Amino acid sequence: MSDTLSDLTTLRVGGPAGRLVPATTRELLVDTVREEWADGEHPLVLGGGSNTLAADDGFDGTVVQILTRGIERLESEPGRVRLRVEAGESWDGLVAYAVENGWSGVEALSGIPGSCGAAPIQNIGAYGQELESVLVSIDLLDRDLDELVTVPAADLGLGYRTSVLKRHGGSVPERDGVVVALELELSDDEGLSAPIAYPQLASALGVELGARLPIADVRATVLDLRASKGMVLDDADTDTWSAGSFFTNPIVSESFARSLPSDAPRWPLEDGQDGAVVIPLGEWDGSIPRPSLEHAARVKLSAAWLIERAGIRRGFRLPGSRAAISSKHTLALTNTGGATADEIAALARFVQARVASEFGVVLQPEPVFVGLSL
Template structure:
């Protein structure tokens, strides 16, 4: 472990926002991470575990907590069985790249997602029709209530759409993850229309979209191309990527309520636009809407509120809120509240933020 008093959240998050903790401890191994968290808990010291910092909205100013920086990054792969083990601090896209280089498939659709491996089960990260729950077998977990460290099966994590019991309770700290990947080098089934089209998959293909697979390396290349086109691959030199990725989750509502949303869209934009509203099954009696689509139809265009703003929607993708270089967290929260209120007022749908909030709250 290494202690530091010059840690700044603005240097440790992809939003490049946030103030300073009381201090920080850097942990180069899973054991060191478990020890640091357990010691802080035993002293009743508030702490924040920081991996890639891609899913954090941290308050400005001085924060009364310890930052525990996850620097452990080892990746082990068994090409015969397809098992991959990664320390919590491993850069997630490095994990994906290593799996492709090893001839494995299964996580290529998650290419380019910023952050660390340890965050993937907490959020149940997903993109382009795939999510970590598809391949996660177990996690090495520190139980903060008991201080025990043990492997816990994925089935015990209550993985759902961008959530888990790890996120809801904060009780466990992920030290490492284990994935079961394909050994034939083929991708997961291509379920996402945009990606499938990019790879030439059509309804005429054998098995139809949703069952067709492609070489994992080709899928990774296509995903990275799509994400770069939306400003969703972090680049420190590009302010359009200074974000927390997709800021709001796609809202899941009762299917019975979708008619009211369509009616609201029709009043603003006409029946043709309302009929084209994206709406997908999301479990019994529920449907999933597109947050980006609703944001745009509520009047928030790409780049809103304009080029002079310190925080604005990405010029490439309305679902990303971006720091243009001189912003504060307060600026970001103000824009997030404005967008959420606009969508709620227009369509009666409340958007929920995807990032973890520290020292600040979108609800004020």
């Protein structure tokens, strides 16, 4: 097994690990992490590596790769299905398993790369579904408590691509720990999907919003949509050598949204969600503070639209760089072959600067940075 982070992440960049531990059992995972903590170390914990940008110098410490497996069906009420899933299970593998059994609730999350343990950290979501709607609890190895505890989903601060477990731009999370397993509750409704809640998916399926279809049909359509955007991993397609969407869609106040061009896509949201950082034009110093409730939100914008309207097109790359904007989707920063982490970061900074200069919005990155920052 390679101990180079470029071989362990979907962006395919990053230098060597000081030590690599493939944690194939829950006991090995827990024991290894606790031993590192006892020595005052903070190991790098990786699942599928699909949301990580690692420095070219690598990580001079222990990398724990979570490879645990297991899906257990628990007792549940009629029409409901409870599952306990080990953190190392493939997320899309879990979705495929649910769809094969006719259980709904995650079918719109098909094709998302990475492991199940990473899913609650940023509350993964796509096409009108979010993990939050089916997550019951997690088994968390809590660093402060130094023990394995069960944490209800309601205590995770789940929001748009965030939770109390997430490191925002390399910052320390509100609750530090390692996800060991998830408990989910799905629906068993004669093979029908959850109501279709996303216009693009409804259009692709040829139905109205709220319609319910065979789950397998929804999964197939979602996979086709993601593949058309280069968002389904493919070793032969460098457009998929990415971390998926590199930036989150900004959430801003309604009044600020009204200052944007009338054709800027926007979606009203409930109060209380974290907002984007909005700055007066010309005053950005390049730093990105952590999202805060001080920026109370009303409207979600399209990061892809902002990037494109700032003059950055699909396929764009800086001169001499091997990092590029995907030719299929403006939100994905890709490794076209042999790119370095510094090249990926330089392109991300350029995109941030262009959007900040044009619209006064600082785009927030999704990936976890290891050994570098924007």
